[in-house]
Amino acid sequence: MSREIITIVDLKRDFIMGPETVHALKGISFTVKEGEFVTIMGSSGSGKSVLLHILGCLDRPTSGIYELDGLNVKDLCKDELATIRNEKIGFIFQSYNLLARTSAIENVELPLLYSNKVSSAEQRERAIEALERVGLGNRLHHTPGQLSGGQQQRIAIARSLINNPVIILADEATGNLDTRNSYEIMALFQKLNKQGITIIFVTHEPDIASFSSRTIVLRDGLVIQNDKNSNILSAEDELAKLPKQDAML
Amino acid sequence: MKLLKLFKIAFKAVILNKLRTLLTMLGIIIGVASVIAMLAIGEGSKESIRASITSMGSNMISIQPGADVRGGVRRSRTEMQSLTLKDYEAIKEKASLLSYVTPSVDGGGQVINGSNNWPSTIYGVNPDYLSIRVWDLQSGSMFTDADVKSAGKVAVIGKTIVDNVFLEGIDPVGQMIRFNNIPFKVIGVLEEKGENTSGLDQDDVVIAPYTTVQKRILAIDYLREIIASAVSEDEAQNAVTEVSGILRVQHKLAENEDDDFHVRSMDELISTSSSTSEMLTILLVAVASISLLIGGIGIMNIMYVSVKERTKEIGLRMAVGGKGSDILMQFLIEAILISITGGLLGVILGLGSTVFIEKFLHWPTSVSLYSIVISFAVCAVTGIFFGWYPARKASALDPITALRYE
Numbered sequence A: 001m002s003r004e005i006i007t008i009v010d011l012k013r014d015f016i017m018g019p020e021t022v023h024a025l026k027g028i029s030f031t032v033k034e035g036e037f038v039t040i041m042g043s044s045g046s047g048k049s050v051l052l053h054i055l056g057c058l059d060r061p062t063s064g065i066y067e068l069d070g071l072n073v074k075d076l077c078k079d080e081l082a083t084i085r086n087e088k089i090g091f092i093f094q095s096y097n098l099l100a101r102t103s104a105i106e107n108v109e110l111p112l113l114y115s116n117k118v119s120s121a122e123q124r125e126r127a128i129e130a131l132e133r134v135g136l137g138n139r140l141h142h143t144p145g146q147l148s149g150g151q152q153q154r155i156a157i158a159r160s161l162i163n164n165p166v167i168i169l170a171d172e173a174t175g176n177l178d179t180r181n182s183y184e185i186m187a188l189f190q191k192l193n194k195q196g197i198t199i200i201f202v203t204h205e206p207d208i209a210s211f212s213s214r215t216i217v218l219r220d221g222l223v224i225q226n227d228k229n230s231n232i233l234s235a236e237d238e239l240a241k242l243p244k245q246d247a248m249l
Numbered sequence B: 001m002k003l004l005k006l007f008k009i010a011f012k013a014v015i016l017n018k019l020r021t022l023l024t025m026l027g028i029i030i031g032v033a034s035v036i037a038m039l040a041i042g043e044g045s046k047e048s049i050r051a052s053i054t055s056m057g058s059n060m061i062s063i064q065p066g067a068d069v070r071g072g073v074r075r076s077r078t079e080m081q082s083l084t085l086k087d088y089e090a091i092k093e094k095a096s097l098l099s100y101v102t103p104s105v106d107g108g109g110q111v112i113n114g115s116n117n118w119p120s121t122i123y124g125v126n127p128d129y130l131s132i133r134v135w136d137l138q139s140g141s142m143f144t145d146a147d148v149k150s151a152g153k154v155a156v157i158g159k160t161i162v163d164n165v166f167l168e169g170i171d172p173v174g175q176m177i178r179f180n181n182i183p184f185k186v187i188g189v190l191e192e193k194g195e196n197t198s199g200l201d202q203d204d205v206v207i208a209p210y211t212t213v214q215k216r217i218l219a220i221d222y223l224r225e226i227i228a229s230a231v232s233e234d235e236a237q238n239a240v241t242e243v244s245g246i247l248r249v250q251h252k253l254a255e256n257e258d259d260d261f262h263v264r265s266m267d268e269l270i271s272t273s274s275s276t277s278e279m280l281t282i283l284l285v286a287v288a289s290i291s292l293l294i295g296g297i298g299i300m301n302i303m304y305v306s307v308k309e310r311t312k313e314i315g316l317r318m319a320v321g322g323k324g325s326d327i328l329m330q331f332l333i334e335a336i337l338i339s340i341t342g343g344l345l346g347v348i349l350g351l352g353s354t355v356f357i358e359k360f361l362h363w364p365t366s367v368s369l370y371s372i373v374i375s376f377a378v379c380a381v382t383g384i385f386f387g388w389y390p391a392r393k394a395s396a397l398d399p400i401t402a403l404r405y406e
C-alpha cells in the first residue's frame, strides 16, 4: 500500500494575545497517504487555515508531532524548511499573497528564483506553461492590480504548480471562482492527483468536497469527522453537465 | 547563478519603486555632496590664508628703530637714525638663526618713462630681499652684491609700474626709467602678487640696491629698517630674542635701559590668522557633520520604513522557499545599489557645486580626498546597514508571521 506522507498527532496551536490565549488547534490527529485528495471543511474560524499553515511548514505547532514524508518537522532548521517549501510543497493562500505591481509571469516564477536547479530560461517557460494550465495564457504580463479576484486566485494556483510539488496545500483555492471556473480548477487538481500529487484542499463548499477522496471536518480546533468518500465525482464529467456558457446569457 | 538571480530581483525592486529609491538616494546625495562642498570651502580658505601669509614671508622678522613704548612720546620712525649699517653688519655676522638679512630704506617719488609717470615707492635693499619676501622674478634678473657695492643704478620693478609707465608690448627689461630724476636701468620684473591681506598693492614697487637709494635718492646714511628671515617659522621667536640681544650689545644699552629698537616676527599675525582659519574649518566640519548626520538619519528612516513596509513581501518570499540568507542578500544588494549609486551621484554633485562655488562665487576651494572618502563611506555604510538590519529582523520571523504583518 502507499505510504503515509503526513502524520500529525495531537497537534496544538495557541496564540497568545496579551492576557488571553486563543486555542486555534486543540489537539488534532490524522494521517494522509501519498496520492490522497483530502478536503478539510469546517465553519469559519474553526482552524482550517492555521492547520494548513502548519502542514505547509509556514508556522510551527505549539505542541504535538508533525511528520512530513518521514521527517519530523520539529527537528528541521529554518533553511531545511525553506528547501522543503521550495521543492516539495505548493501552497495556495486564502488571500493569494501576490506581489503587487509585478506581472503574472514574474509572480508565478517566484519560487524558482530561490531554486538552484532551474535556469532563467526554463523558469520562464515553466511559468508560461503553468499560467496556460489555469487558463491565463493571455494575461502573462498583467499585474495583480489589473486582474479580477478570480484571475488573481488562478495566478496563485499557477504559482503553486511551478515547482512540480509532491503535495499541494490549497486554502479556499476556488473561493472566488464561479461554478464553471472552480470545476475547471477541480478538474486540473484531479488530473494532478492522478499523476500522484497529494492534495489537501480547504473549502466551504460541499460540492467541491465531493471531488475528493476523503473529507476531514473541523470544529473549534478539533476534528469532528474524518470519512472516506465512497462516491468520488469526476470534475470533468460535472463540467460537461453544466449548461453551456451561451445558454447562461 | 543564484546570486545573479538575487541581483536581478534587487535591481527590479529598485526600479519598481522609483520614487522611494529616489528619496533614499536624495538623502545620500545631499549628505555626501554637502560634506564635500563644505570641506572644500573650509580647506580652500585655509589654504588661501596660509598662502597669503607665506607670500608675505612667514619667517620674516622686522627690526625698526625706536622703542616700543606706548604712552610715551615717540618720534616718527623716519626721524630716527638709530639703526645703522653697523647694526646690519653685526646682525649678519653674529645671528645664527637667520637665513637672510637685508638693510632697508624706502622713499616715495615719481617713476618716469618717456611721457608716462606714476607715483610709487622705491625700496633700497640687498639681493636677499626677494628670498625674505618669497618673491620671484617674472623676467630678467635681480641685482647682485656687486651692484650694491658699486651703488649701481639698476632696478627691479613690479607689475603695476610696468603697466603704468610702459607701453603695451614693450619688454621693460633693459629699458631705462627715472625715479625722482635719477635714471635706473630696469633689469628685472617681479612676478605679479596682487594685493596683500591688508589691501596693499604689492606690485607697486621699485627695488634697487640700498646703497643707491641711500646716496642718490634719500641722501641718508642710516637705515629705516632691517629685514631678515628666520631659518624656520618655529625659530622665528628665538631669532627675535637673539637679534634683540645682538642689538642691545651693539647699542651699548645698560641693564636697566629699554630697547631703542623694536624687533617683530610675523608670529602674532600668523597665530591670529591661522587660528581664524582653524576655527572656520572646525565650524564647517561641524556643519558638514550635522548635514551628514541628518542625511544618515534620512537614509535610516527611508530604508527602515521601506523594509518594514515590505515585511509581507519578505514573508511571501520565504513562504515560497526563500532562505533567510537569500532575503538578506537581496536586501543587501538593494541597499548597496542605492547607497553606492547615491554616493557616487553625491560625489559628482559635490565636486560640481565646488566648481560652481569657485567659478561663480570666487570662493577659494580645495577638494580633499578624505572628505570624499569619509562622506561616501558614512552614507554607504548607513544605507547598507539600515537596509540590511530590518531585513535581517524580518527574515528571522516565521513566514506566516511576516505575511500577517500589517
Ligand SMILES: Nc1ncnc2c1ncn2[C@@H]1O[C@H](COP(=O)(O)OP(=O)(O)OP(=O)(O)O)[C@@H](O)[C@H]1O
Pocket (backbone or CB within 6 Å): A015, A017, A022, A023, A024, A042, A043, A044, A045, A046, A047, A048, A049, A050, A051, A094, B404
Ligand atoms: N496569528 C493569529 N493570532 C491570533 N489568533 C489567530 C491567529 N491566526 C488565527 N487565529 C485564530 O485562530 C482561529 C482559527 O483561524 P483560521 O484562520 O484557521 O480560521 P479558518 O478556519 O481558516 O476560517 P475561515 O474559513 O474564515 O478562513 C481564529 O479564531 C483566529 O482568530
Ligand SMILES: [Mg+2]
Pocket (backbone or CB within 6 Å): A048, A049, A050, A094, A171
Ligand atoms: Mg481560512
